[in-house]
Amino acid sequence: MTAPKRLPVTALLGANMFFSGVTYAATMPYASVVGVETLGMSPGWFASVMAAGSVLGTLVSLSLGFISDKLPDRRLLVLVTAMAGIVAHGMIYAWPDQWSFALAMALVMPIAGACYSQCFGYVRVYYLKHMPERADFMVTALRTVFTIAWIVVPPLAGWVAAEFSIFNVYLVSSLSYAAIGGIFALLMADKATAAQMPAPVRAEGASLLSSFALPLGTLAGLLGLVVMTAAMRILTFTVPLFIVTDLGGTVADIGYYAGITAAVEAPCMLLLAYLTTRLSKETLLAAAGLVMAAFIGLTSILTSMSAFYWLLILNGLGTAALMSVNISYVQDAIKGRVGLSTSLMDVVAIAANLLGATAFGLLTTSGDYRFALAVGAGVSVLGAAIMAGGNWRRLGGLQAASA
Template identity: 75%
Template sequence: MTRMRLPVTALLGANMFFSGVTYAATMPYASLVGVDTLGMSPGWFATVMSTGAICGTFVSLGLGYLSDKLPDRRILVLITALAGILAHGLIYLIPSQASFAIAMGLIMPLAGACYGQSFGYVRVYYVKHRPDRVDFMVTSLRTVFTLAWIVVPPLAGWIAAEYSIFDVYLASSLSYAAMAGIFALLLVEPRAAVQMPPPVRAKGASLLSAFELQPGILAGLAGLIVMVGAMRLLTLSVSLFIVSDLGGTVADVGFYAGITAAVEAPCMLLLAWLTTKLSKETILAAAGLVMALFIGLTSALNSMSALYWLLLLNGLGTAALMSVNIPYIQDAIKGRIGLSTSLMDIVAIAANILGAAGFGILAAGGNYRFALVCAAGLSVLGAIVMAAGNLARLGRLRPQAATG
């Protein structure tokens, strides 16, 4: 009897959608839950988020290194998904400052690596089965992740307004459970067991040579951290800015996130085309300037309706920083997909530290408008760092593959 094959690509697509739900359901509301609902001070909230980010740095590097060594990457994705069930389930079941601090500061560092580990697995799977379509599949699955941001935030905003804001963490916990179920199912599919042979270390080279990064890549990563940090500061501040300064509601926060994601999806198609014309460094530096323009203009607004008109800029900048960054980072350390992909988590974690620290300092007095002005300045700085470290790469056409 012939054994039925599992639809691996469809399952990976579903996994990325549920991964998007875990972020889209909770990220726009984190500061509203911690500060506005649970009564944490901005400084205490920032400390918790920064602690989680610092812990996550070491967790992600460790998992990235292990993923290139272990015979099966699927186990790591499953473990990180289980941690997500626990972390966000704890906030839903026991809504308190203590549970929020434990979940976000101690458990989510492991759960947060699920996103990067999923993309690491995706790249290795298609390198083995469809090497000619690797970049296309990574970009396509990142677009599926974005679809969750189109659908979920408005729905989550409505649920939070009509029922309880803590229900968004229930939705996230259930989504982590779905991801765990998908990878548990993939464990029984022989074709899904993939791994890349690790590169051979040069004779006499130290263990640290596995982590070697070129100066241009280091500058690019630093620029990304600053630009994404500005986005994190925006995310933490804008929901409170909408409610307190623009006269909006929790539902408006959801619509803000959902509309941005709806703009992102077609922008990603444009960016995919642009990567064949311009270097990734050029696109990412330009994205930082676009985000700075959006954040700066937002800080000057006095009405919610005006903000909606600016969301095209937000969607374009966010799409670049959240999609073009993936192939850029995965090529950072040649021959080590897992370790390179873990740098996605490192960039995100470092950006979270920067954004959370900035929020704790700049929003301590409730002046969210000033926090947005500073976020715009940070985005410009990140673009400058990216460009300055890669002057030779700016504007250059991507090398064409040889044909025969």
């Protein structure tokens, strides 16, 4: 009897991470342009919608992270979150008005937003079970595939938005969520791809809360990540509008901006993979905050698109660190609880989205996008200071980090 062929799991997970990247790359650069410029939402109304989604998303992400460590098959949660993505971005494409945008982003996308971390949670657990010595490498490698989508998709999405309809980018995202769901449905058909980690055993007499304890340095690091990522959110919301108003660019330029940043980001991730063998994660993340501050601050004083494009080298370097080194940093936060630790990626992202959206709403009420960017640079410096100040003993080489 011929043994059944095993699925090419790594190839499927690579395809999954590419489509996961598409869901972000096709829509994130255009969110503020769709909400404010196209649908006519005020900056305050747009910020309120994004902030509401962030609050709900925090609760959803923590709940799903806790549940994922309890379920016998964590792949089911990827299917649920992918379905939410199909619905949310499908709503915006099918009914392009302020209320469908508000309902999708505030109520449905908080569930879909957890798809990213649930995918990485499964990746980490699967490779810890089958190839534990390569688990960290595979997480980094698959995050690079995610970045490839950011290289390819934004310029294409910008062209589609400029030539046809900007709402088509949400159709692309909805179909990508469908592809993610299809890949995990296929994986669930093969029992060999099931993966879960046993819950850690609590010490005798220890409380339940002890299983979730975070050292003060880790708490400071997570707070620093929230603040630095909030600065990136201010950038994300503000730069598209800054490009089309202050710099005289077009919707297509927004796509080029995102694509060029990702093209720089990909090789920078390889550099960072090497640096993680020499320097502590805290050092790299704090440095990334300063690099992002330099980029955002310099952007705020620009007057031409050509100068802006040259600065994207800084953006790619800083983004590479904050979006790759942070994964392994966060997944190690709560020992033995990969699902709950990975959900902290969503908590960081959602808290940052809340802060960034609120700041965007307050800072751009008068239409002064330069001032908003200048404040964003200061926020990034603050985040780097929190990361470094809370972990000053860990700064420098790996020997110092383990001391």
